[in-house]
Amino acid sequence: MDNNINTLDELNKGCCMGIDSLNIIIPKIDESKFRNLLEKQLIEYKDLSSRITDLYKEYTDTDIHETNLMTKAMTWYGIEMDTMIDKSISNVADMFIKGTNMGIIEGKRLLNNKTMDKKVHKICKEYVKMQEAYLDKLKEYL
Numbered sequence: 001m002d003n004n005i006n007t008l009d010e011l012n013k014g015c016c017m018g019i020d021s022l023n024i025i026i027p028k029i030d031e032s033k034f035r036n037l038l039e040k041q042l043i044e045y046k047d048l049s050s051r052i053t054d055l056y057k058e059y060t061d062t063d064i065h066e067t068n069l070m071t072k073a074m075t076w077y078g079i080e081m082d083t084m085i086d087k088s089i090s091n092v093a094d095m096f097i098k099g100t101n102m103g104i105i106e107g108k109r110l111l112n113n114k115t116m117d118k119k120v121h122k123i124c125k126e127y128v129k130m131q132e133a134y135l136d137k138l139k140e141y142l
Contacts, residue, residue: 003114008056009065010110011127014103015049016067017075018042021099024079025092034089034141038096041134048127055119093141100138103131 022042029035056064067075082095107128110116116124 002059003116004059004120005056007110007114007116007120007124008052008059010106011124012049012052012056012064013067014106014127015045015052017071017099018045018103019049020067020072020075021079021096024076025083025096028083028087029089029092031089034093037134037137037141044130044134048123048130052123055123058119089141093138097135097138097142100131100135104128104135107131 019042022038022045026035026038026042029038053064079095082091107124110124111121111128
């Protein structure tokens with residue numbers, strides 16, 4: 001598979017995981033400052049996913065890969081289980097820090113190991129930079 005297509009697919013899957021997770025957790029958060037942070041992150045994931053999808057169309061006419069139903073179900077189940085016992089902001093921040101770290105690792109792995117066009121490289125760097133910015137913000141809630 002073309003490195004550009006593969007990179008965009010992986011980035012979009014990361015965005016979709018973030019979107020799915022945030023859509024599950026945001027309704028559970030009562031504290032407004034933390035909820036606002038998560039809502040801003042959700043907006044950024046959606047915007048980035050949209051731009052990734054648009055760029056994807058420059059490389060292929062097939063549909064971009066998103067998270068499958070099983071992954072969505074496992075995400076929902078994991079969040080439900082993790083928040084059943086501990087609904088604290090610290091626990092939720094910890095969960096999202098772990099997910100964000102996985103996104104950073106995947107983004108860095110793509111940047112370090114794939115040859116890609118400048119546009120794809122740029123959006124991959126944006127993905128990592130956005131993840132890193134939210135990682136720092138989430139740490140404040142531990």
